[in-house]
Amino acid sequence: MNAVPRSEVQHLATLDKERVWHPFTPLREWCAPTHEPLVIVSGEGAVLRDAQGQEYIDGNSSIWTNLHGHCHPRLNAAITRQLGAFAHCSFLGQTHPAAVALASALVALFPPDTLTRVFFSDDGSTAIEVALRIAREFWLRHGQPARNQFLAFDLAYHGDTLGAASLGGIATFRGWQECNDGPLGVVRVGGVAELAALPQKVIATLAGAVIEPLVQGAAGMRLWPAGTLAALRAWCDQHDVLLIADEVLTGFGRTGTMFACEQEAVVPDLLCLAKGLTGGYLPLAATLTTERIFRSFHGAGTREEQTLFYGHSYTANALGCAAALENLAIFRDEQTLAQLQPKIALLAELLHAQLAPLPHVGAIRQCGFIAGIDLLQLSGEPFPPAALVGARVCQAARKHGLLTRPIRDTLVVMPPYCTTPAQLETAVNALRRAALEITSAGC
Numbered sequence: 001m002n003a004v005p006r007s008e009v010q011h012l013a014t015l016d017k018e019r020v021w022h023p024f025t026p027l028r029e030w031c032a033p034t035h036e037p038l039v040i041v042s043g044e045g046a047v048l049r050d051a052q053g054q055e056y057i058d059g060n061s062s063i064w065t066n067l068h069g070h071c072h073p074r075l076n077a078a079i080t081r082q083l084g085a086f087a088h089c090s091f092l093g094q095t096h097p098a099a100v101a102l103a104s105a106l107v108a109l110f111p112p113d114t115l116t117r118v119f120f121s122d123d124g125s126t127a128i129e130v131a132l133r134i135a136r137e138f139w140l141r142h143g144q145p146a147r148n149q150f151l152a153f154d155l156a157y158h159g160d161t162l163g164a165a166s167l168g169g170i171a172t173f174r175g176w177q178e179c180n181d182g183p184l185g186v187v188r189v190g191g192v193a194e195l196a197a198l199p200q201k202v203i204a205t206l207a208g209a210v211i212e213p214l215v216q217g218a219a220g221m222r223l224w225p226a227g228t229l230a231a232l233r234a235w236c237d238q239h240d241v242l243l244i245a246d247e248v249l250t251g252f253g254r255t256g257t258m259f260a261c262e263q264e265a266v267v268p269d270l271l272c273l274a275k276g277l278t279g280g281y282l283p284l285a286a287t288l289t290t291e292r293i294f295r296s297f298h299g300a301g302t303r304e305e306q307t308l309f310y311g312h313s314y315t316a317n318a319l320g321c322a323a324a325l326e327n328l329a330i331f332r333d334e335q336t337l338a339q340l341q342p343k344i345a346l347l348a349e350l351l352h353a354q355l356a357p358l359p360h361v362g363a364i365r366q367c368g369f370i371a372g373i374d375l376l377q378l379s380g381e382p383f384p385p386a387a388l389v390g391a392r393v394c395q396a397a398r399k400h401g402l403l404t405r406p407i408r409d410t411l412v413v414m415p416p417y418c419t420t421p422a423q424l425e426t427a428v429n430a431l432r433r434a435a436l437e438i439t440s441a442g443c
């Protein structure tokens with residue numbers, strides 16, 4: 001696609017500043033007359049293109065969603081095919097072929113008779129809300145209304161709706177820094193070692209325990225010690241607490257296996273999927289659960305007790321389901337997971353060869369095709385937050401052809417799986433050059 005005329009881009013930017021409110025974006029900075037917003041107009045494979053025609057490697061997979069690249073011919077065709085039939089219909093008390101096929105395909109990804117039921121919703125946050133609602137109502141149906149709180153971890157992030165945000169362990173993302181309690185009862189721990197000290201009377205209030213398996217994404221791609229997930233599964237079994245795995249970020253190959261839970265041979269009671277479910281094309285989410293939990297609703301007495309009073313207008317959107325089905329077909333046909341393994345190894349090599357030697361680079365964490373790189377002062381201390389070092393490095397990386405977004409001063413590299421070895425090298429090199437430019441200019 002050709003560059004958009006400059007006057008058109010300027011008009012767009014002015015109108016945006018007058019009318020749009022962007023998420024996770026400081027408003028005064030965005031609306032400043034001197035600020036030239038990045039305007040993305042097209043994409044292909046691992047590359048996004050802006051209105052001036054400049055190309056960027058999509059270094060964080062468009063906020064951790066895109067898997068097989070932009071404008072993938074098969075995904076585009078699948079959505080178009082579904083569009084030829086219909087785009088959307090209600091899922092309340094009726095069904096459609098793409099949703100049924102997708103639910104069956106998702107269940108088939110897990111060992112037989114484990115996760116057997118799929119409840120659709122719209123995004124990662126609603127996938128979590130569904131899990132929370134099901135878990136609480138499960139215990140109500142078992143005559144245990146006191147089990148209405150959730151165990152969650154320090155630095156957790158599970159989304160921005162009020163229930164999901166209450167689970168969050170990062171105050172900034174909760175939005176109510178002054179007041180520690182969200183609308184949901186949460187028992188917070190730092191790690192599984194603290195579980196042994198929880199009093200029985202607290203455990204008796206727990207409906208479920210929620211964890212991001214293997215990697216806490218928004219915490220800065222923080223890796224759990226090996227065995228954490230399996231230990232939490234064992235503790236949940238011991239105390240009959242439902243285990244809720246939030247694979248919104250880690251699902252669909254990000255950690256090198258289809259699901260992170262596989263790496264510790266864990267099957268949760270509720271599993272939340274979103275982001276990569278549609279290959280990063282459309283907002284769709286799924287909460288998978290077991291027959292035991294489904295039966296507690298199905299076998300309940302009244303019509304009302306059999307009903308989960310939860311659902312959104314766009315639940316099981318047909319375009320989203322068609323994209324998700326094609327996403328899974330691509331995994332099979334293109335052997336996506338096998339193709340990804342050498343790229344995971346190359347990413348490790350590049351990070352250690354190009355970034356580890358830099359004086360301001362601290363820890364580098366990698367899990368599959370996810371990497372977090374900490375920037376630190378020479379003293380080893382974090383930079384003052386106001387210096388915005390991570391943001392400035394990512395801004396500088398754009399000139400070198402990489403688009404990514406930091407988590408405070410942790411740089412994130414997690415491009416689409418279709419990224420070529422040469423593009424991966426360009427991406428890491430862009431961060432190296434940007435980090436050197438910003439840190440040597442004084443922070």
Ligand SMILES: Cc1ncc(COP(=O)(O)O)c(C=O)c1O
Nearest residue numbers: 123124125157158159217248249
């Ligand atoms: C682990 C995890 N859970 C839930 C969410 C929320 O997903 P969404 O932004 O689609 O609501 C995110 C988003 O980054 C996430 O990383």
